[in-house]
Amino acid sequence: MTEFDGPQTRRDFLKKTTALAALGITTSLTPDLVFAQAKTDLKGVTIDYWNMIGVQNRLVRQLSESVVKAFEQKTGAKVNVTWNSYGDIIGPKYRTNFQGGVKPTVFDAFDRWTGQLRPFLRPMNDFIENNLDAQTRKGLQWTLPLVQDQNRGFKDAKNICDLPFALIPQAPVLARRDHFEKAGLDFTKEFPIRDTDHYIAVCKEIQGKARIQYPTEVYGKIWDFGDTQLNGWIRSLDIETSDFLDADWTKSNATSEAWIKGVQFYVDVYQKHKLSSPNTPQSTDEEAVDLFIRGQKSIVHCDILNRGTLLEKMKGPMEDGTVQWGPHFPITGGKSGSSVFLAMATFEIVRQEGPDAALKERAAFELIKEWLLPENQIAYARTAGLCAREDLFPKIVGAPDRYGEVGTAMLKGAGVWNNHPRSVDFQYNLLAPHGQKALQGASVADELKAYAEEVNAALKT
């Protein structure tokens, strides 16, 4: 992994990436010019691709379209793309369609939401072994044990049904240098944030001296409570019990000491320290980023996926170093060695039926390979976060906002959430109401106990 080694100038970054970016844009946007000859002959094969990654931002959608176009040009295959939203896979659409026989050949998703669809998925071990070039395989190798770990509760956990192509470490910190300076803080000394004591101290300084009423935010809304910075804080106290479920998926970890301490600190940021807005029980990281852009927040946790929005709305401060990313930090005294959960954007191939099943599955993997090409990996990373190929990490560092350095540094020792078939229920639906009650003043231990009981009851059914 790339070490987090301080700021770089815009010039350094531009020098390193201009050539690569040009290659990425050229190959992605004008495949007909670059690839005059087909590499793999899949003429006559039609595959259905359900695309979710394209909803992230306009640039990712453009990239998706150009990747598909390039694939079609190279192979002669035809791809029918259906654009879907996160809600479609979290909600009923994928499940009900799959169950009813309406299935794509290939789709992209987030790694922890596909457990519910696992019976429909085709393992990719043979493709990875035999059909992936050595360089790409080497670049992705480090992700495969993580994929297996998050599927550990399945009997066929060794099967790789989810192949990562992008990474979202949860959750880096965005900071405004101008707020630090207004509060009389030396940004180079006080950032990155070291631990939660340091975080509270810095936020209080900014609140008092820079007159930012609520300089940070913890999030209560259903999709963000257990999905952003909370889990990393729990992990910093104890790796073993930091996931939602225990090692063999038989019970909830939520009554562990690490969970109680982690959630208590999360609540304290709002209730005790008054550093998070009164909207906290219903707040989201998207809203916090908006407030950050407007100068009403100083330090917020959010996905690197927000980088596209930030570049669009505050290009200047992103390029002159006023806005910088920092790694997530542990709870003070938390010595587990990791304070990060890693979400991965993955590709899945659906088991095909009929005489051309093998050909379609192969075509699906060829499309995945297109996404894994260096130029597409880098083009994705420049607009929406981190690519999955480790060998390309050096190519995405150097931006003045340091997203590449921060993101890749956070990968060291990062954990993964389980991919239990009911992971959406456990992580969002059941947890958020209890989290919101805790944020409103209910006992953290009691709420976590009630949550754990609900999860344990669900696990028995």
Add this chain to the structure above:
Amino acid sequence: MKRSEERWLIILFLAPTTLFMLLLLWAPFLQGMWMSLHRWPFMGEPVWLGLRNYTDFLGAAYFWDAIEATLIYSLSTLFQLAVALVAALALRQPFVRFKALWRGIMIISYAMPPVVVGAIWLFLLDPGLGMITHYLMAFGIIEQPIYWFAENTWAKWMITLVASWTFWPFMFLIILSALQAIPQSRYELAEIYGANLWQRFVVVTLPAIRNAILVVVILRLAFNLAKIEQPFTLTGGGPGYETSVLSILMYRFAFMSGDFGMAFTVGMFLVVMTAALILPFAWLFQRQVGRA
């Protein structure tokens, strides 16, 4: 035509509707009842539980939160009626110009998808970025922003008010058409007898539109209680379960927990509650029709 032939003709005309009702309404309803007596996972075999889902739901910590939220949410029907009635009466006045334009403007909220309306209101009411908070503070009406969706009581009332704003045009259109059917001569006669504005409303207008009002109240009560997408967009059912109206709970059990047995159990409560709220109005309507 012979009487027996008439009877067969009636049966023939009723058959498609009856078949439609049986296949698309009663069969799924009975299937839902049956499922509510089971643990019915999305994938896998159902397991008979008897009344266990019902006792679990009645004993759940969030049961009363959900009932209270649903009752408050049902009040949006009354708000819709009040706004629709005033708007329709105003538009009936002869001095109002550009009536077609006003009618068009008034149905905009109903023409938009409820989720979009919800998202617009979410933005308008945002305590940091929203216009409403901004102007309330600018005019000195409030000193601090109100966190509408983060405070339990506000959250319940805000989803109710947003639903009222979105769906009132449906009532408006039906009441307006009933108003337009009242002959002008009745008002003129009432004026000759010296009736003032209020008396004309009570004696002429109200009796003429009573049936329309009862029908729209019945329809909107049923429609409102089944709404999921808009309140879910606004609050996600929270904070806690404070805005988890029964329809949201049903959705969460079915599609987030994959527990269709429990979802249909909640659905049965929703059916009973909807029927209890609708029945008085249905009885009044029936009585009105009987009198006519």
